[in-house]
Amino acid sequence: MISFIGRSIVQKTVTLFFVSVVSFLIIYLAPGKPSQIDPMNPKFTPEMVERFRKQFHLDEPLHVQYLLFYRDLFTGRTVSWKDNQPVLGKIWDRFLNSLPLFIVGTILTWTLSFPVGIRSAIFRGSTFDRGSTFVAYFLISIPGFFFAYLLIILVVTQLHVPVIGMQTFGLGDTSPVHMVMDRIWHLVIPSVLGATGGIAVLSRYVRGQMLEVEGQDYVRTARAKGLPSEEVHYRHALRNALLPFVTMFGLILPGLIGGSVIIESIFSWPGMGRMAYEAILARDYPIILTVNFLSAVLVLIGTFVSDVLYMAVDPRIRL
Amino acid sequence: MNKNILLSVDDLKVYFRGADGRASKAVDGVSYDIRREETVCLVGESGCGKTVSALSILGLIPQPPGEIVGGRILFDGRDLLPLTDEEMQRIRGNRVAMVFQEPLTSLNPVFKIGDQIAESIRIHRKIDADAQRQRCIQLLEDVGIASAEERLNAYPHQLSGGQRQRVMIAMALSCNPELVIADEPTTALDVTVQAQILKLFKVLQQKHNMAVLYITHDLGVVSAVADRVYVMYAGIIVEQGQTAQIFREPQHPYTRGLLSSLPTRSKRGQRLYSIAGSVPDPAHKPVGCPFHPRCPHAVQTCRERFPKMCDYGKGHLARCPVLYTNRNETA
Ligand SMILES: Nc1ncnc2c1ncn2[C@@H]1O[C@H](COP(=O)(O)OP(=O)(O)OP(=O)(O)O)[C@@H](O)[C@H]1O
Numbered sequence: 001m002i003s004f005i006g007r008s009i010v011q012k013t014v015t016l017f018f019v020s021v022v023s024f025l026i027i028y029l030a031p032g033k034p035s036q037i038d039p040m041n042p043k044f045t046p047e048m049v050e051r052f053r054k055q056f057h058l059d060e061p062l063h064v065q066y067l068l069f070y071r072d073l074f075t076g077r078t079v080s081w082k083d084n085q086p087v088l089g090k091i092w093d094r095f096l097n098s099l100p101l102f103i104v105g106t107i108l109t110w111t112l113s114f115p116v117g118i119r120s121a122i123f124r125g126s127t128f129d130r131g132s133t134f135v136a137y138f139l140i141s142i143p144g145f146f147f148a149y150l151l152i153i154l155v156v157t158q159l160h161v162p163v164i165g166m167q168t169f170g171l172g173d174t175s176p177v178h179m180v181m182d183r184i185w186h187l188v189i190p191s192v193l194g195a196t197g198g199i200a201v202l203s204r205y206v207r208g209q210m211l212e213v214e215g216q217d218y219v220r221t222a223r224a225k226g227l228p229s230e231e232v233h234y235r236h237a238l239r240n241a242l243l244p245f246v247t248m249f250g251l252i253l254p255g256l257i258g259g260s261v262i263i264e265s266i267f268s269w270p271g272m273g274r275m276a277y278e279a280i281l282a283r284d285y286p287i288i289l290t291v292n293f294l295s296a297v298l299v300l301i302g303t304f305v306s307d308v309l310y311m312a313v314d315p316r317i318r319l
Numbered sequence: 320m321n322k323n324i325l326l327s328v329d330d331l332k333v334y335f336r337g338a339d340g341r342a343s344k345a346v347d348g349v350s351y352d353i354r355r356e357e358t359v360c361l362v363g364e365s366g367c368g369k370t371v372s373a374l375s376i377l378g379l380i381p382q383p384p385g386e387i388v389g390g391r392i393l394f395d396g397r398d399l400l401p402l403t404d405e406e407m408q409r410i411r412g413n414r415v416a417m418v419f420q421e422p423l424t425s426l427n428p429v430f431k432i433g434d435q436i437a438e439s440i441r442i443h444r445k446i447d448a449d450a451q452r453q454r455c456i457q458l459l460e461d462v463g464i465a466s467a468e469e470r471l472n473a474y475p476h477q478l479s480g481g482q483r484q485r486v487m488i489a490m491a492l493s494c495n496p497e498l499v500i501a502d503e504p505t506t507a508l509d510v511t512v513q514a515q516i517l518k519l520f521k522v523l524q525q526k527h528n529m530a531v532l533y534i535t536h537d538l539g540v541v542s543a544v545a546d547r548v549y550v551m552y553a554g555i556i557v558e559q560g561q562t563a564q565i566f567r568e569p570q571h572p573y574t575r576g577l578l579s580s581l582p583t584r585s586k587r588g589q590r591l592y593s594i595a596g597s598v599p600d601p602a603h604k605p606v607g608c609p610f611h612p613r614c615p616h617a618v619q620t621c622r623e624r625f626p627k628m629c630d631y632g633k634g635h636l637a638r639c640p641v642l643y644t645n646r647n648e649t650a
């Protein structure tokens with residue numbers, strides 16, 4: 001166990017190093033320049049461009065730029081080229097905005113997909129199974145932005161509930177209860193929308209996994225022992241069907257820093273996804289690289305968590 | 320009805336509906352009896368419907384695609400087929416237990432074997448956890464697993480094939496069933512382990528006074544364990560009788576074919592005989608005697624009429640009217 005942890009940390013550090021090099025190269029070698037140093041940009045005089053190049057170390061050789069960038073990142077001195085704000089602070093603010101969406105979305109996804117998928121598998125071919133299959137494929141095939149507008153029309157015109165932004169504009173000094181309710185209402189529609197695709201896909205996957213396990217010999221053995229069908233399904237079958245999802249559980253982590261550009265744009269939600277998108281358009285390298293680095297870290301932590309969880313739940317795996 | 324008969328399968332028909340809507344007649348009118356404390360062998364080539372007929376007894380046929388089309392399964396005088404699943408749960412593992420062919424896939428990989436054995440005791444007997452544990456240890460010792468107490472905490476993948484099958488047997492015996500169905504329990508094991516498991520079966524059967532329905536395609540195993548034998552071919556019984564009758568005076572061409580494909584000392588060095596052709600697909604069975612495409616004695620009537628059982632006396636029956644008349648004519 002200890003040796004497994006040690007090995008993991010070494011392996012993952014090496015991987016992280018390669019990720020940092022490759023992502024740095026890709027971004028610097030991609031065509032296009034940050035607007036501040038673009039000679040075609042009429043807003044900047046050649047002297048200003050020269051100053052920016054110096055400030056951003058753009059005239060140094062690539063490997064020096066690389067070292068300078070990651071030195072600044074680890075000492076927390078990286079600033080956005082666009083507004084000179086510290087990158088980590090900007091990301092943290094946006095992260096806090098995205099977090100509620102992420103949490104509500106994830107909870108919705110995981111708490112709905114499993115009961116639906118498991119029930120469909122156990123009562124295969126039933127009305128419930130066929131109904132949920134239809135809804136799942138419907139949700140998978142309908143484009144998210146289109147579905148979003150349908151929902152907005154419905155919710156705003158029928159329920160008179162506010163949906164755009166994180167809170168209703170100009171809601172200065174109302175009671176705290178009212179404020180909280182307002183925030184929650186703003187949260188509901190984007191989270192539900194963000195979760196639908198996930199619910200549809202995950203519930204199909206759960207169903208497939210459960211069906212496969214239900215056909216295994218040990219499930220037949222469990223029935224042959226005279227166990228009641230609840231115990232057969234929810235103890236013998238489910239325990240095995242859940243194993244692959246334990247791996248997925250660790251992989252939720254990177255979602256923390258993702259955020260959906262489309263949903264955030266439609267709902268004017270100032271989250272991570274939009275920030276990253278805008279940074280790419282502005283070629284704000286420090287933001288892009290930092291977000292990229294942080295998500296790599298989260299992916300690696302996520303896979304590590306998955307491995308440990310897998311070991312905990314599957315007795316056949318000893319690392 | 321004979322009080323001594325524990326299980327009586329009567330004209331059982333189990334069909335599987337295929338994707339093309341055709342019924343695959345896996346078991347097509349099978350009857351057999353098992354007396355108390357008797358070992359009965361069901362023997363036949365792969366695919367002839369042995370497992371399906373055994374699973375029907377416990378109500379474990381997956382429905383759909385399976386369907387029990389007709390017949391009765393009388394256990395201790397009561398028909399099991401109309402029972403609800405809850406009523407069957409009280410019989411499964413308690414009065415009738417089953418040992419499966421593949422011990423590796425038949426044990427749940429994520430539970431300790433102690434828990435898997437204790438489970439059926441917990442369901443069927445009202446005893447506390449400590450008594451359950453003692454019973455598990457006792458059972459593991461009975462089936463010959465060393466250091467039983469430690470082994471309770473082992474997972475299936477930590478045991479050898481033979482040990483896993485011993486665990487399956489312990490599981491089956493846990494509630495002292497009156498009938499144990501063993502579906503090719505040694506097929507997945509190597510030969511020496513096979514012999515040990517067969518011996519274990521005999522010992523346990525005498526100790527626990529249970530009846531055993533032993534399913535196999537191996538006639539060598541039959542001669543080692545069976546009191547009586549039913550030979551199955553393509554979903555029907557083609558011959559039945561005492562083990563000695565079947566081995567000394569086989570009356571059906573299929574049984575004779577099976578016996579001449581057995582390696583024996585007198586045939587050492589010769590090429591082994593094997594029956595030409597293969598078992599028909601249960602969705603496309605030949606009309607008349609299902610064995611006729613492979614039968615050296617087949618005549619025209621065999622291709623037209625389904626053969627009836629012919630009585631050779633003392634419980635020895637064979638489904639081949641052609642050989643029956645030949646014998647009576649030459650006699
Ligand atoms: N779940 C199922 N779905 C469809 N057909 C089935 C199913 N189970 C069994 N069958 C059919 O029933 C027939 C008999 O199968 P069965 O398993 O009883 O054979 P068997 O005599 O036990 O053979 P083996 O020695 O290979 O175990 C097979 O030909 C198969 O086509």
Ligand code: SF4
Nearest residue numbers: 608611614621639641
């Ligand atoms: S009835 Fe005919 S085909 Fe069938 S076993 Fe007898 S001789 Fe062969």
Ligand SMILES: [Mg+2]
Nearest residue numbers: 369370371502
């Ligand atoms: Mg079988």
